[in-house]
Amino acid sequence: MEDSLKILFATAEVAPLISTGGLADVAAALPKALHHAGHDVRLILPFYQNLPRLPESCRRGMCLAHLGTHTAYGCLWETTLPDTDIPLYLVEHENYFGRPAPYGDGNHEYEDNAERFCFFSHAALDGIAGIGWRPDVVHCHDWPTAPIPLSLKSTFAHHPFWEGVPSLYTIHNLAYQGRYGAEKMANTGFGPELFSPQCLEYHGDMNLMKGAIVSADQISTVSPRYAREIQTLGYGEGLDGILRNRRDDLRGILNGADYTLWNPATDPHIPANYDREDLAGKATCKRAFQKKLGLPKADVPLFGIVSRLVWQKGIDLVMESVLKLPEGVAQIVVLGTGDRDIEKALKHLETQRPKDVRVLLDFNVPVAHQLQAACDFFLMPSRYEPCGLSQFYSFAYGSIPIVRRSGGLADTVADCNPVNLKRGLANGLSFVPLTSYSLSRRMLQAVALYDDKPAFERVQATGMALDFSWGRSCDAYIKLYRECTKVA
Secondary structure, X not given: OOOOOEEEEEOOXXXXXXXXXXXXXXXXXXXXXXXXXXXXXXXXXXXXXXXXXXXXXXXEEEEEEEOOOOEEEEEEEEEEOOOOOOEEEEEEOHHHHOOXXXXXXXXXXXXXXXXXXXXXXXXXXXXXXXXXXXXXXXXXXXXXXXXXXXXXHOOOOOXXXXXXXXXXEEEOOOOOOOEEXXXXXXXXXXXXXXXXXXXXXXXXEEEHHHHHXXXXXXXXXXXXXHHHHOOOXXXXXXXXXXXXXXXXXXXXXXXXXXXXXXXXXXXXXXXXOOEOOEOHHHHHHHHHHHHHHOOOOOOOOEEEEEOOEOXXXXXXHHHHHHHXXXXXXXXXXXXXXXXXXXXXXXXXXXXXXXXXXXXXXXXXXXXXXXXXXXXXXXXXXXXXXXXXXXXXXXXXXXXXXXXXXXXXHHHHOXXXXXXXXXXXXXXXXXXXOOOHHHHHHHHHHHHHHHHOHHHHHHHHHHHHOOOOEHHHHHHHHHXXXXXXXXXX
């Protein structure tokens, strides 16, 4: 048996402490799987204002970051990831992280985000060195931790503690790159020599994700198809050329589902538990949810959406598609928050279809579980979707996903076409053209499938039989960590 690894997991979000999307779920589930496999994994996270306060005994010492124009001092705290014994380090700085949200307020991000997360990245490395626990690899996630791989290759390259420690950089969403005006370089802690086309410079701006892509020892993303897509002009968000240059170091590893949290047989948030052998509880969940929202108790399919309400997720296509459906043939419930214009348009749709549509502008974990348990179909018409986690939860809860065929959705959802139905592989419905017509056709097909109960139940059962637990993904990451240590 190979030796266990020491892995530092650097992230800006982790469930259930702080979450704006799927990154937080991954940042909680993958370390649990690594820990279960016998590896020493520890997380480091900004100490945001709304995290639980800690006793003084959890204070580990000072940490600092040289940010060019000044040196910023913070404090490192140690606790554990909730409901585990996995160490969690928190980097405290009241000015940077004593704010009501991790990235911004409403539709606008904080003006000093580049400085905030460069501080976090440099201070994290300084604080961990002060503790003396030296990881074999640092695993960084998305743009907020992008400065770490570059720091390990520049600022900390000859540091007596960090010299030779490799990094893995995971792209969860290429669209969010940490791109800022060149004037922000002065407060990053990186020297002006790194503002070059070979590193941080990007069309005259500074791009933190670009710096991580060129400096990390290995790069991964969250599904095999997305790894291919981001090397193309259509999905590469301007970084496709750089990613093609590093294609030999780029891997696509499908995310997993945490079935300790998402399991209808044990879920404490839903009114009745059930499993694939006995679905009676799912009908109870649907009736209870209809009653809770004041929807008619009708034997029509219930479509659910749990999502950030942003352009990427194709919510505009949903709104247009709903209006193409005859009234009374289906019910639609949307749960989420996001772009204020999209929120406003959804509430207007609710007034247009008061018997069919409910819009819950909230980020609410129990209600998300209740909606998954209640709905018959789950809508994910994303313009692009690096992996997606909700389709995994939908499979588990017997809610058939309807997706646009991209990224991880294409890797996991097998369309209800005649071939897949005959082979017993169909587990959802998918479409490609980015039009409301394509989506509305699929929704009408779903209505017809719902009315054909034997066929509906076969597709439902196929999805519920799938296993996307983190074990397989964990093994792939362990292999990649070992590759990092070989090439560092």
